[in-house]
Amino acid sequence: MNGAANGAVxxxxxxxxxxxxxxxxxxxxxxxxxxRQAVLLAMLGLSLAVLFTLLQAPDVALSQxxxxxxxxxxxxxxxxxxxxRAPGPxxxxxxxxxGARR
Amino acid sequence: MSRTARIRLFWAAAVVFxxxxxxxxxxxPRFGTLAHPYATRAVAAALHQRTAxxxxxxxxxxxAFDTLGEESILFAAVLGTxxxxxxxxxxxxxxxxxxxxxxxxxxxxxxxLPVTLLTGVYIVAHGQLSPGGGFQxxxxxxxxxxxxxxxxxxxxxxxxxxxxxxDAADAAGAGAFAALGLAGLVAGGAYLQNVxxxxxxxxxxxxxxxxVVNAAVGVEVGAGVIVLLAFFLDQAVEVRSPEEHxxxxxx
Numbered sequence: 461m462n463g464a465a466n467g468a469v470x471x472x473x474x475x476x477x478x479x480x481x482x483x484x485x486x487x488x489x490x491x492x493x494x495x496r497q498a499v500l501l502a503m504l505g506l507s508l509a510v511l512f513t514l515l516q517a518p519d520v521a522l523s524q525x526x527x528x529x530x531x532x533x534x535x536x537x538x539x540x541x542x543x544x545r546a547p548g549p550x551x552x553x554x555x556x557x558x559g560a561r562r
Numbered sequence: 563m564s565r566t567a568r569i570r571l572f573w574a575a576a577v578v579f580x581x582x583x584x585x586x587x588x589x590x591p592r593f594g595t596l597a598h599p600y601a602t603r604a605v606a607a608a609l610h611q612r613t614a615x616x617x618x619x620x621x622x623x624x625x626a627f628d629t630l631g632e633e634s635i636l637f638a639a640v641l642g643t644x645x646x647x648x649x650x651x652x653x654x655x656x657x658x659x660x661x662x663x664x665x666x667x668x669x670x671x672x673x674x675l676p677v678t679l680l681t682g683v684y685i686v687a688h689g690q691l692s693p694g695g696g697f698q699x700x701x702x703x704x705x706x707x708x709x710x711x712x713x714x715x716x717x718x719x720x721x722x723x724x725x726x727x728x729d730a731a732d733a734a735g736a737g738a739f740a741a742l743g744l745a746g747l748v749a750g751g752a753y754l755q756n757v758x759x760x761x762x763x764x765x766x767x768x769x770x771x772x773x774v775v776n777a778a779v780g781v782e783v784g785a786g787v788i789v790l791l792a793f794f795l796d797q798a799v800e801v802r803s804p805e806e807h808x809x810x811x812x813x
Contacts, residue, residue, distance in 0.1 A: 471594075518693035518694075519615075519617040519618075519693045519694065519695065519698070521693075522685070522693060522694050522698040523697060523698050523701070526698055526701035526702055526705065527701060530701070530705045531701065531704075531705065531787060531791070534791070534794075535790075535791075535794055538791075538794040538795060538797070538798040539794070539798070541798045542797045542798045545798075545802075
């Protein structure tokens with residue numbers, strides 16, 4: 461195994477991972493729609509997990525993958541779904557009874 | 563404050579921050595150097611405590627008190643979510659309509675669900691040996707269970723998710739971490755001191771208190787994340803506010 465060559469490849473991969481992190485983080489910050497933001501956040505989590513793995517921090521990469529890529533975007537999507545389904549306060553009509561019917 | 567004034571204030575602050583940050587970065591050690599003063603000491607201490615995964619040794623032994631604080635934050639966050647998302651008096655629950663699931667999705671979910679749960683248990687149990695631990699394994703366990711929702715529907719998920727038990731498990735896991743720290747006091751040492759027999763380096767039972775605390779954290783995080791997601795899912799799928807009418811989807 462050529463150690464020096466491996467080190468160089470590692471450094472290129474780190475640069476690529478850093479670029480991915482920068483691009484996805486900037487895209488997430490510039491996006492206005494929360495649903496797209498959640499997807500970009502998941503991609504950011506994935507790029508960060510790759511970066512942490514390349515930097516030999518697998519423990520942190522696992523946490524990042526689980527929380528940043530799975531749980532946080534899911535919580536955002538569920539919240540968006542709840543908020544979008546509620547049409548907001550209507551004009552004083554009693555609508556009880558509608559909810560249970562399907 | 564007007565919009566222009568706010569933007570000027572932001573740019574002034576941003577410039578000051580950028581200059582100070584750039585100046586501070588010049589004082590950092592170079593990227594990827596061989597000298598790591600803290601790592602050298604942490605690795606030596608982890609080897610002394612016969613914990614193969616140095617990160618776990620730092621988290622659950624050398625700096626266990628910090629981790630206790632973090633676990634308490636997670637516990638408090640889950641508790642706060644439960645209180646905020648509890649059913650209000652004017653909310654009604656409707657039964658979610660089962661969604662259509664592709665056969666391939668169903669098959670993949672059925673195969674992956676046990677594999678994922680096993681992976682989660684493995685990662686919790688081997689926290690003292692290999693990358694991972696209670697937190698990572700706990701989140702894998704919790705998210706893996708939700709494959710049931712993806713592959714089937716909400717009612718199946720509810721059937722395999724004993725929420726009352728998981729509520730108690732979350733609290734028990736958080737309490738067990740704090741209580742395990744008392745073992746050090748009983749043995750005449752400090753709080754959270756690793757007083758259990760250290761075992762053989764590289765064995766599943768090595769590390770003394772580390773695997774025990776790891777398991778407590780695994781239970782707490784796994785149960786906590788399931789409960790957290792349960793309350794979010796409940797609001798998004800089942801609960802309807804009084805203004806809302808019509809049917810909600812199931813998934």
